[in-house]
Amino acid sequence: MAPILELRELSVSYETQGGARAVLSKLSLDVSAGEALGIVGESGSGKTVLVRSILGLLDPPFRTDHGTVVFEGRDLRQLDEQSFRQLRGGSIALTTPEPRKHLNPLISIGRQIVNVLRAHQTLAEQAARTRTIELLRAVGIPDPERRLAAYPHELSGGMCQRVIIAMALAHQTKLLLVDEPTAGLDVTISRQILDLMHELAVSHGTALMLVSRDLGVVAHYCRRVAVMYDGRIVEDAPVEAFFAGPAHPYSRQLLRAAAASRGKRGAEKRVDALAEPARTGCPFRPRCPVAVAACATAVPALQQVAAGRRARCLRAEALLRQELAA
Amino acid sequence: MSSDNPSLPATPLPRVGQQTAWRDFLSFTRQRGGFQLGLAIVALSLGLAVFGPHIGPYPTETALPGMPLQPPSWRHWMGTDVSNMDIFSRVIAAPRIDLTIALVSTAIAFAGGVALGVISGFFGGGRGVPKLLSEGIMRAADIIQAFPVFIFALALVGFRGPGTENVIAALAFLNIPYFLRITRGAVLQVRERPFVEAQRCAGNSEWRIAFVHVMPNALTPPLANISPTIGFSILLTSGLSFVGAGVPVPTPEWGSMIAIGAPNMMTGQWWTALFPGLVLGIVILGYALVGDGLKEFLDPVNKR
Numbered sequence: 001m002a003p004i005l006e007l008r009e010l011s012v013s014y015e016t017q018g019g020a021r022a023v024l025s026k027l028s029l030d031v032s033a034g035e036a037l038g039i040v041g042e043s044g045s046g047k048t049v050l051v052r053s054i055l056g057l058l059d060p061p062f063r064t065d066h067g068t069v070v071f072e073g074r075d076l077r078q079l080d081e082q083s084f085r086q087l088r089g090g091s092i093a094l095t096t097p098e099p100r101k102h103l104n105p106l107i108s109i110g111r112q113i114v115n116v117l118r119a120h121q122t123l124a125e126q127a128a129r130t131r132t133i134e135l136l137r138a139v140g141i142p143d144p145e146r147r148l149a150a151y152p153h154e155l156s157g158g159m160c161q162r163v164i165i166a167m168a169l170a171h172q173t174k175l176l177l178v179d180e181p182t183a184g185l186d187v188t189i190s191r192q193i194l195d196l197m198h199e200l201a202v203s204h205g206t207a208l209m210l211v212s213r214d215l216g217v218v219a220h221y222c223r224r225v226a227v228m229y230d231g232r233i234v235e236d237a238p239v240e241a242f243f244a245g246p247a248h249p250y251s252r253q254l255l256r257a258a259a260a261s262r263g264k265r266g267a268e269k270r271v272d273a274l275a276e277p278a279r280t281g282c283p284f285r286p287r288c289p290v291a292v293a294a295c296a297t298a299v300p301a302l303q304q305v306a307a308g309r310r311a312r313c314l315r316a317e318a319l320l321r322q323e324l325a326a
Numbered sequence: 327m328s329s330d331n332p333s334l335p336a337t338p339l340p341r342v343g344q345q346t347a348w349r350d351f352l353s354f355t356r357q358r359g360g361f362q363l364g365l366a367i368v369a370l371s372l373g374l375a376v377f378g379p380h381i382g383p384y385p386t387e388t389a390l391p392g393m394p395l396q397p398p399s400w401r402h403w404m405g406t407d408v409s410n411m412d413i414f415s416r417v418i419a420a421p422r423i424d425l426t427i428a429l430v431s432t433a434i435a436f437a438g439g440v441a442l443g444v445i446s447g448f449f450g451g452g453r454g455v456p457k458l459l460s461e462g463i464m465r466a467a468d469i470i471q472a473f474p475v476f477i478f479a480l481a482l483v484g485f486r487g488p489g490t491e492n493v494i495a496a497l498a499f500l501n502i503p504y505f506l507r508i509t510r511g512a513v514l515q516v517r518e519r520p521f522v523e524a525q526r527c528a529g530n531s532e533w534r535i536a537f538v539h540v541m542p543n544a545l546t547p548p549l550a551n552i553s554p555t556i557g558f559s560i561l562l563t564s565g566l567s568f569v570g571a572g573v574p575v576p577t578p579e580w581g582s583m584i585a586i587g588a589p590n591m592m593t594g595q596w597w598t599a600l601f602p603g604l605v606l607g608i609v610i611l612g613y614a615l616v617g618d619g620l621k622e623f624l625d626p627v628n629k630r
Contacts, residue, residue, distance in 0.1 A: 057526055059451070089529035102524035106542045115538075119529045167528060 003030035004174055004207050005054070010067035012046075012053050012231075015060065023049045024231040026067065028302070031175065036201065036208040038218030038239070040254060041228030047211045050228070051177050055094060056084050072174065090120045092175045093168035095197070097183035099160035103152040109163045110136075110148025116167045135166040140196060158189040162196070169200055176201055178210045182217060194221055215258040219243055227251045229284055230277040233302060237309035247311035247320050249288045282314070290315055354623050361619030367612025368553070374418050375425040379578075382415030387576045395595045405597035407586055409576070413597065416578040417605050423579050427490060428559035431497035432552060438498070439505020440541065440548050442467075446506065447513030447544075448536040456532075464510075467503035475500055476565055483571045493572050497559045504555065505548050512544035519543075550621040557613030564606055580606040 007029045013020040024046050031037050039047050052058050054069055056076060069076040071092065076084065088094075096102045104112060113132045117123055123131070129148070136144035139162040152160055161181075168176055178197065182190040198221050201208045212218055218225050218239070225242050227235040227250060235248040246252045275286035281296040282288070288295065294314055305316040313319065355361055379386055384402075389410035396406040404413035446463040449456035470478070482496035516522070517540055525535045564581025566572030573579040575586070580602045587598025 055527060057523070085529045085531060087529070088527055094524075094527040096520065096524060096527075098520060101520040104521045104525070104539050104543070107539075115530075116528045164524075 002033065004033040004072060005029075005031040005209075006068075006070040007054070008068045008070070010050075010053065010069060011065045012049055012058065013063055013065055015063060020063070022231055023062065024053065027231065027233060029226060029233055029236070031207050031209055033174065034202075034205045034207055035224060036198070036210065036222040038222035038225040039209065039211045039228060040213065040215060040218055040225060042213070042254075045228040046231040047228055048179060049231075051094065051179050051209070051211055054177065055088055055092060086120065089116055089167070090171045091173060092177065093171075093173045094177045094179065095161075095164050095168045095181065097180040099164045100152050100155075100157055102164060103160055105152055108149050108151055109155070110150075113163070113167055113170065116170050120171050131170075132166075135170060136163075138169075138200065139163070139166045140192075141166075157185055158193060161185060161189075161193050165193070165197055165200065169204065169206070173204065173206050175207045175209065178208060178212075180212060181210065182212065182214055190217075215254065227254065232283070232312060233310075234284065234312045235310070236302070237311075241306070241309055245320060245322060247305050247309060247316040248284075248313045249290050249315075249319065250284050252319070253287070282312075284313075290319070351623065355619075358619060360615050364612045364615025364617075364619060367609060368616050371421050371425060371609050371612065375421040378421050379419040382412070382418055384412035384415040386411070386416050386419040386578045395590060395598070397595070398597050404601040405595070407583070407598050408590055409586070411576075413583070413587075413601055416583060417580070417602055419578040420580045420583070420602070420605075421609070423490065423573055423577055424560050424563055425556075427494050427497065427563045427573075428556045431494045431559050432501065432555045434494070434498035435501030435555065436505050436548060436552060439502045440509045440545070442502065443506040443509025443548070444513055444536050444541045444544070447510035448517050448540055449532075450510075450514065463506070467506050470500065471503050476562065479562055479566060480569065480571055483566055488566075488571050488574055490573060493563055493566055496566075497562060500562075501555055501559065505551060508547045508551050509544060512547045513540055516540050516543045546624045550617065550624050553613045553617035553620060557610040557617070560606070560613070561610050 007027055009026040009028055010024055011022065011026055012024040014023050027046075027050065039050065041047050049058065049062065052062075053064055054071075054076070056069075056079070058064060064077065067077075071087070076087070079087075103109065107115075110129070110132055113135060114125075114128045117128050117131055132148065133144045136147060141147055141159060141162055147155075152163075155163070176197075181194055181197065185193060194217060198208070200206070208222070210218060210222055222239055225235075225237060225239050226233050227246075227248060229250045235242070235246060235251045237247065242251065243255070246255060277283035278285045278296075281298065282291070282300055285291045285295045292315065298314065300312045300314050302310045302312045303316070305311045305320060311319075355365070384390060390406065390412060391410065393402075393406050393410045394408055396402050398405045402412050402414065404417060406412055407416075442463050445456075446460040449460045451457075473481075479496045479500055482499065483492050486492040486495070522535060522540060525539050526532075530539070560580075563572055564579070564584065567579050567581030568585045570582075570585070572581060575582050583602035584599045584606075587595070587600075587602065590598040591600075
């Protein structure tokens with residue numbers, strides 16, 4: 001299927017007193033229409049910056065240096081503010097962690113959804129109200145007519161997340177960016193929320209880009225997973241193949257760490273203190289258990305390693321053949 | 327031994343709404359005598375502003391024949407002044423003009439200061455024209471505040487000539503920077519809250535975010551500043567009138583009454599300036615007390 005979003009060599013840096021630091025380095029990624037893509041990676045790997053840069057919402061000291069963000073054939077970086085605003089909350093929407101903090105505490109939720117509706121289309125008050133009730137019902141909020149007047153502090157975190165989803169899907173959303181959907185919600189609620197989000201995305205044909213640290217969530221809801229490390233995609237694979245055998249040593253560590261936190265047998269019990277990414281050669285080398293001499297000089301490219309999967313590792317093939325232990 | 331007690335009554339969820347806010351306010355007030363006193367003084371001054379000129383026993387702007395400088399008595403509670411006018415009638419009539427000036431100028435300063443504060447705070451960190459606008463606003467505020475307040479007010483009124491409207495304009499102008507800074511401080515905090523970013527993601531324009539979403543969340547500090555500003559404006563109005571740059575005589579006004587009475591104090595007629603000054607002091611105290619109380623009540627840190 002044709003990609004709805006194409007990122008090409010996207011580079012973002014962070015200005016510090018000691019000079020610029022790269023946050024995203026020539027990141028390239030496609031999202032197809034209607035697909036569900038999971039983005040995983042540790043804190044600081046650039047996941048959130050990636051989401052923000054797609055929406056064009058990076059403020060200084062962040063700076064987009066290079067690359068293109070093509071959405072439905074248009075380069076968003078060339079777009080003027082007015083047209084970009086039409087996209088945000090329209091064709092591209094974002095849901096955020098900590099839902100309550102993302103709602104204006106002084107405006108009732110009904111009014112907030114009406115505002116979102118009216119930001120992108122001309123709608124009479126009554127029609128907007130009716131549509132808001134529909135949306136609230138669609139996201140599973142009981143008694144929506146009465147809840148219109150509720151304020152965010154009167155709703156639970158899960159309810160607030162549902163309101164956020166209702167806003168995100170208020171228009172013909174083509175791409176829904178989901179940032180850490182499980183943060184701040186307990187397990188059963190986050191499960192319900194994710195089910196709801198997934199169901200709505202499937203029924204609307206909305207592409208999902210799900211950013212999460214929770215590999216289980218990604219495994220369950222996504223068809224494809226992209227692993228980020230140090231501002232780069234280090235692996236990009238179909239979910240089944242990824243969980244069967246990762247093609248990058250970092251992916252393997254992530255999987256083992258996840259298994260360890262669930263208390264699985266044979267899982268890695270301890271993660272070594274994390275070394276800084278290397279400046280030359282493969283950035284992951286300082287933490288890599290399978291690094292060889294060549295890794296110190298060559299920066300690996302993101303290469304096709306099997307059908308439909310790419311990895312950024314000189315030893316990807318060996319990893320895939322499961323020849324490398326530890 | 328532990329077991330769930332099925333007969334445990336369900337705890338009702340706290341209703342947070344206007345009713346509880348009002349109840350909170352009442353219980354807060356009940357615990358604070360100073361705040362109660364302030365509220366009483368403010369209420370009384372507002373009442374006098376409406377009815378004061380009509381309830382005094384004597385006319386407020388006409389002389390009583392043959393009664394100059396009478397000491398306080400049952401007929402003239404606060405005595406009479408050098409122009410044969412009853413001081414008590416004039417003292418209770420004065421809030422009409424003093425409060426009008428203070429309320430109108432404070433309202434203008436609040437509106438202007440909040441609007442400019444939102445602009446300068448919200449667009450402060452940005453780039454381009456809004457950033458320049460924000461910087462321009464702050465530097466203008468610096469310039470206004472660099473002058474001693476009273477001297478500047480005097481200069482403004484001197485420039486346009488005395489008169490009620492000019493005093494209002496001068497006070498509004500002088501008070502704008504205070505509201506501006508307070509609002510700006512609040513906006514700088516509010517604009518970093520996640521819902522602001524969420525509104526941006528929903529496709530709102532920056533101006534809409536600034537005034538529809540950020541401003542209402544940043545209003546508490548400037549609202550709490552209204553009451554002390556009113557008190558301060560009354561004082562400044564009286565000060566200007568005292569030096570003859572404010573409300574022209576014979577309109578009853580505390581500052582000009584003190585000015586009229588001041589020479590008589592030297593010659594032993596203490597009541598002429600004392601009573602207007604006393605009432606002026608009490609009223610300003612009242613607004614300050616209300617301001618302090620509101621600040622405490624609205625401060626989320628003090629929420630019990």
